């Protein structure tokens with residue numbers, strides 16, 4: 508099992524969008540995926556409709572160490588995609604964690620309880636520095652950080668992240684090691700000097716052992732907004748977004764990025780930096796250009812990895828429960 512946190516010290520760069528789409532894409536590729544919504548403004552929790560809603564959520568998980576699936580794990584309408592919903596509207600978790608001896612380590616200690624049932628856990632977080640964010644980072648083996656391409660944001664990001672990583676370093680003595688942070692430029696449009704920002708950030712973090720840039724960018728694309736509105740992942744939308752000026756590509760297991768490890772279950776089990784691969788290849792080739800289509804439908808049972816069926820297209824007319 509691999510645990511990945513989507514983090515940023517800012518609101519709005521696209522954490523929930525990346526988490527929701529990446530999670531659903533992996534689920535559709537046969538990876539048993541659990542989303543954990545640790546943002547007390549629960550937008551990930553309502554991104555996809557639920558076919559089953561558990562009574563509890565992150566509040567019970569964190570305050571009572573509740574890990575029983577029937578108590579906290581909800582099922583989204585997307586096969587293989589489960590959710591621990593956020594149910595902490597008053598942000599009580601922060602206070603509790605600040606006063607708990609194991610505060611920042613609590614999530615890390617709970618993760619093994621899910622190893623039997625899931626291959627991938629994706630944690631969405633608040634867009635501000637908080638103990639909850641620190642706990643999410645320390646509970647993860649890899650972190651993904653979307654950033655919008657403007658220089659002011661980039662500078663603030665640099666200050667915030669470097670400080671955060673410095674502050675968490677001492678906890679390594681307790682076995683809580685900060686994960687490698689993969690920065691991905693999101694919402695790129697024609698007006699951005701992405702190149703400059705990309706290179707500035709790459710240079711800034713070049714000496715940092717834990718922070719690196721993903722060699723891909725996510726364009727500002729209508730399909731992400733449409734996906735959020737319709738409650739389905741972007742790769743299941745059947746039409747290319749209006750801003751993709753290229754031939755649309757469709758997620759297919761036999762495509763080279765997948766063959767080279769992006770979505771194979773075995774990568775999620777071994778120590779390969781697989782979530783980075785998932786992100787680099789998956790975000791680039793699927794979140795960016797991938798749309799379900801007749802082409803994907805020709806291969807509805809294409810197999811990935813350990814022979815898990817990859818449902819890479821949307822069954823027509825997916826019904827949303829009301």
Ligand SMILES: Nc1ncnc2c1ncn2[C@@H]1O[C@H](COP(=O)(O)OP(=O)(O)O)[C@@H](O)[C@H]1O
Pocket residue numbers: 515517518519520521522523524525550634693694695725726727728729731732735
């Ligand atoms: N690549 C993208 N293209 C277009 N819109 C995007 C993209 N990524 C995110 N958005 C939009 O930006 C807004 C903020 O995204 P969200 O994922 O909620 O950010 P965060 O979780 O970091 O606060 C949402 O309206 C979302 O639809």
Ligand SMILES: [Mg+2]
Pocket residue numbers: 522523524546550551632
């Ligand atoms: Mg969010």
